[in-house]
Amino acid sequence: MDAPTTASADDGTSDGGGGWFTPRRPSNRPEDEAGQQPSGSSASPVTEPSDERISGASEASVVSPAPASAPQAQNTSPPISTPQAKPPQTASPDAVLVQRTMAEIGPVADKVTSYFYALLFTRHPDLRALFPAAMDTQRDRILKALLTAAEHIDHTDVLVSYLKNLGRGHRKYGTRPEHYPAVGECLIAALSRYASATWDEETEAAWVRTYTTISQVMIDAAAEDELRAPAWWFGEVVAHDLRTPDIAVVTVRPDQPYPFLAGQYTSLETPWWPRIWRHYSFASAPRSDGLLSFHVKAVPAGWVSNALVHHARPGDVLRLGPPAGSMTVDHTTDSGLLCLGGGTGIAPIKALVEDVAEHGRRRPVEVFYGARTDHDLYDIDTMLRLQQSHPWLAVRPVVDQRAQLPEAVREYGPWNEYDAYLSGPPGMIRNGVDALRDIGIPEGRIRHDSVEELVASD
Numbered sequence: 001m002d003a004p005t006t007a008s009a010d011d012g013t014s015d016g017g018g019g020w021f022t023p024r025r026p027s028n029r030p031e032d033e034a035g036q037q038p039s040g041s042s043a044s045p046v047t048e049p050s051d052e053r054i055s056g057a058s059e060a061s062v063v064s065p066a067p068a069s070a071p072q073a074q075n076t077s078p079p080i081s082t083p084q085a086k087p088p089q090t091a092s093p094d095a096v097l098v099q100r101t102m103a104e105i106g107p108v109a110d111k112v113t114s115y116f117y118a119l120l121f122t123r124h125p126d127l128r129a130l131f132p133a134a135m136d137t138q139r140d141r142i143l144k145a146l147l148t149a150a151e152h153i154d155h156t157d158v159l160v161s162y163l164k165n166l167g168r169g170h171r172k173y174g175t176r177p178e179h180y181p182a183v184g185e186c187l188i189a190a191l192s193r194y195a196s197a198t199w200d201e202e203t204e205a206a207w208v209r210t211y212t213t214i215s216q217v218m219i220d221a222a223a224e225d226e227l228r229a230p231a232w233w234f235g236e237v238v239a240h241d242l243r244t245p246d247i248a249v250v251t252v253r254p255d256q257p258y259p260f261l262a263g264q265y266t267s268l269e270t271p272w273w274p275r276i277w278r279h280y281s282f283a284s285a286p287r288s289d290g291l292l293s294f295h296v297k298a299v300p301a302g303w304v305s306n307a308l309v310h311h312a313r314p315g316d317v318l319r320l321g322p323p324a325g326s327m328t329v330d331h332t333t334d335s336g337l338l339c340l341g342g343g344t345g346i347a348p349i350k351a352l353v354e355d356v357a358e359h360g361r362r363r364p365v366e367v368f369y370g371a372r373t374d375h376d377l378y379d380i381d382t383m384l385r386l387q388q389s390h391p392w393l394a395v396r397p398v399v400d401q402r403a404q405l406p407e408a409v410r411e412y413g414p415w416n417e418y419d420a421y422l423s424g425p426p427g428m429i430r431n432g433v434d435a436l437r438d439i440g441i442p443e444g445r446i447r448h449d450s451v452e453e454l455v456a457s458d
Helices: 093-123 125-130 141-151 155-175 180-195 201-226 303-312 343-359 382-388 405-409 424-437 452-458
Strands: 233-244 247-254 266-270 276-279 292-297 317-320 336-342 366-373 394-397 418-423 446-448
Touching: 093 125, 093 141, 093 180, 093 201, 093 233, 125 276, 141 155, 141 201, 141 418, 155 201, 155 266, 180 201, 201 292, 233 343, 233 424, 247 317, 266 303, 276 303, 276 343, 317 343, 336 343, 336 424, 343 366, 343 418, 366 382, 382 394, 405 424, 418 424, 424 446
Parallel strands: 336 366, 336 418, 366 394, 418 446
Antiparallel strands: 233 247, 233 317, 247 292, 266 276, 266 317
């Protein structure tokens, strides 16, 4: 991602906005089409809602901010799917000022968020309808995304990729270029109120430059994406297989071709909870019949997960956002794959196995499938059938009440020539990354779901 401090002529974010937070209209599209949204669509400007990322998810762990500032600590917002960026030796002046602000507001981030939304809905009441009726799961998402981006303004390779992904993903909400100025002005007002000890004209100017560039990257990415893909797809539920009392395999037929890669994820919206989107990994590689499968576990009080597990039936129509995520296989190498899947985190692992099989390369794939009880190995039969069909695949169930899946991996190996993939509960991923580093797998070859997104899931 390009990490803009002011405006970058190299990443399509050069100025030309004409004032505070005034987005530049994309040059490659008619001005009257720049902000069109599908009829009946719902919007949620500048943010990803809290995820039920039951299986897999998106970008690179360096995008996460420090816990004290923006409580979204990593990618996948982002997986460790790409090598981490090295911090610049000397922070830019804007980065110093922005990060000073973040350090001050960290202890009162909840107050900053509440004040931000109060300003936004008071000054721009028309935007309230773009958000979910219940804001409890949404409340801190905008601030998290903005502060995550702001903290990494000097990490060019990470930041622009992150922002482009956000910009493309936000099309499904109906986000338009004219929404960004309102958000930016309210953000600055909220920050200036709660960072009073360090706020001055220089700091305000740094935040204006930073937000202007952030928003322009997102606007340009959305405009580019609009030329090649819809903002969202309709998907009809064609099969609903209840594997356990709280886990279902849901199969969906999209209304038009849906291109994605094994290991990626998407966001789903149900008809029961409009404007509430949650992330789920694809449970198979792309299929010739175009069908999409998801493994969903009903989370206590989870709106979307409970709707999909307990209410969805064949014939129901969902909405799907665009595919995202980089927890994918590099088919240009012969490196082995070491895959750790805990619970429904086995879904994207299964997709990766199918992907390797379809490419016909005999590269070793080692799958550790973890669960607390035998009952929780709901997809073990499928994985064992794959093992019988492919001699290069080894599947090892690990049942442990303490969820010590990463520790089990230490007994095998060596793994230094493998690319590692982790998907599952937050604790498993955190422990797994540490364990894999300890046994010699470079961090740049470890890919996984976003721990913070998993924690935030409802």
